[in-house]
Amino acid sequence: MENDASGRGEFGQLLYRLRGDAELSQEQLAHAAGVSVRALADLERGRARGARRRTVRALAEALGLDEAGERALERAAAAGRPRPQAGGTAVVRGALALPRDIADFTARGPALDRLRAAVRQADGEHAPVAVVSGEPGLGKTSFAVHAAHRLAEHFPDGRFAVDLHGMGHEPTEPRDALAALLRAVGVPESGVPAGTGDRAGLWRSVVRDRRLLVLLDDAAGEEQVRPLLPGGGRSLTIVTSRQALAGLEAVHRCDLGVLRREEAVELMTRIVGPERVGREAQAARDIVDLCGLLPLAVRIAGQRLAARPDERLGKLAARLADEGRRLDTLQAGSLRVRAVFALSYRQLGPAARRVFRRAALAAGPDFGPEIAALLADLPIAQAARHAEELTDAGLLQPHPTAERYRFHDLLKVFAGEQVAAEDGPEGIRAALERTDRWILSRAGAAALRFDADHHQDSPHADPDPESLPAGQEGARAWLEAECANWLAALRRAARAGHHRQVVDVAEAMHWFSDLNQHWELWVEVFRSSSDAARALGSRQEEAVHLNYLAWAYNICVHDHQAALAAAEAALTAAREVGDRLQVGWALGYGAGALSRTGRVTESIAWLRDSAACLGALGSVQAHLGELTVLNTLGNTLRQQGRAGEALEVHRRAELICRAGAPGRSPDLAELYGAIIRQNIGNDLAALGRWSEAEPELSSALARFEARDVKPWSAPARLDLGRVLARLGRRREAFEALTAAHEALGALNSPRRQEAAAELDALGAVR
Known part of the structure; x- marks a missing residue:
């Protein structure tokens, strides 16, 4: 009898009218305001005379009322609230005796x-x-x-x-x-x-x-x-x-935080019993991990097992491994993880709920206000306020130093359920498309800060130039922080057939990729872009991006057979279109792969051909390629015991660099100069000229460190440590080699083993 206005009271009549004006059903308004349909119906019919202030605020926000409208609704609600008689007291819910302690309480x-x-x-x-x-x-x-x-x-x-x-x-x-x-x-x-x-x-x-x-x-x-x-x-x-x-x-x-893994297993053991846990120790560890080490989830899993004494722990672990069934599985009697989460979710206003559930669409372990705002289609300042509100409500975890947030694993599953239920496929698609367009534009603009062929301070079609991170350091920090998000956006663009966008973003990333050579994702980025170039029918761009892919295989994942295949494909494409620059690069990348697979004689021949091809072109880009190839040629010769020839090649590269070959960027010239000095230092070391090698390597390391390029500073530190050891400066050598060992490990570099061997040798001498 929803249309019966009799007995409604002032608040009920006003609420009913406002809902009609907003063209909302009771179900829609109840869902938006986070109240039950029954409670809303009682308020409209006058069975509940005065809503609490929190409920009024939620209803006002869901109805889209302005401040005056909310005040009017609050006045009507206040008029209907019961007032205690003088000296009287309402009955407080909940007994005053302490609840019983839990016998199996664990940790804390x-x-x-x-x-x-x-x-x-x-x-x-x-x-x-x-x-x-x-x-x-x-x-x-x-x-x-x-x-x-x-x-x-x-x-x-x-x-x-x-x-x-x-x-x-x-x-x-x-x-x-x-x-x-x-x-x-x-x-x-x-x-x-x-x-x-x-x-x-x-x-x-x-x-x-x-x-x-x-x-x-x-x-x-x-x-x-x-x-x-x-x-x-x-x-x-x-x-x-x-x-x-x-x-x-x-x-x-x-x-309080989540439990440590051993604490979570101990809690499960106290509930289930040591014999069952002992028989399936790995399954017990898997279960608590899948519970996100959340005490309530671990307790529910344990009590579910306790109620089923014949059920194997491995069976429960397998059910929990299915993310789509995880929250359904985490219930035992009246204890339900989903219900606990839903209670907090319903306390939020509509906009905060939207930020919470759509943030589950973000890729990677954490996200910032920008991504939250894009996904929720809100201004950044408003999204940031709601993210803080969600943090205060325990629904998000704040980053200790940056303005970033992350979900507990189970809360992210819950948020994913809400976004699927409330936004549906079309809403999700629209949110992701809007976010992807913005983040790929920003990623391209930020990456071009490092491109030697562009002016470093130009916004380069950034979607919001005023918020573009300042300078290379700001751009680098943003690209690294949002790596998971822009990579996910690039994947979706590739799947959707946005080939031009994929090629352009990958091209912008080319110079930036050098700063993060340990990122295996570059293989995926440049494989996607070379496929996109092929789909566009651009053999010239395909050659370029196949060369990038060959570099990534060689340097980032050390798959040299794949690198050689990519370089050969690039060489074929470049020759078809007559692009001599890409021919030279393909010969150089292929030579690196040949050398690493033991085909050194062929490698040296390819390198000499590459240097000749690039040196004949005379362009800035060709000179950069020539320097790169000469450095590689010299290193290959040194590794073959031909250090004298290597030194001659690197001295030649030094002359080209001093002549200004690296082009428009002084920073790039400095970086190339540092690489050449490192190579000259290693040549001198191979010739046993230790005292001459040390200043070259020290200078190279200082330049790398000044630009915070760890993929280059870590190997240079290893080279310097080796020379210091030969000079008898053991304390300095130990410090340098220890730092190099740690940094090379973080970079997943195979040269970490060299550092370990040098430290072992130094320890034996000491």
């Missing part, structure tokens, strides 16, 4: 120790208050109850617990909680004041001279908690909340 020892220390240090002037916060499922209430039982002996005058129902539709009013607490400590009904302020004052007065422990569970926010806190005395108040309650001053914070 350090947090409990810190809380115990806070109790010992209480000075009587300021009653200690502990706030236990964190994301859903961390076991905040379990920890608080466990701590209360462990600390009970310090509080002989009473231990009480009040459920504040912060996640419920109607959170407990501070006035009602105070009445219950006052009665619990012996204040007669007639002595309980009517007003919240008077009750709070009486509570502070009564508590000052007693040693009480009060657990305020599931707080909605600071306004609800503040009147319940004592002033002076030695009573302890423990507050649990999914909100950070950052506005509470001078409190002890217990920010």
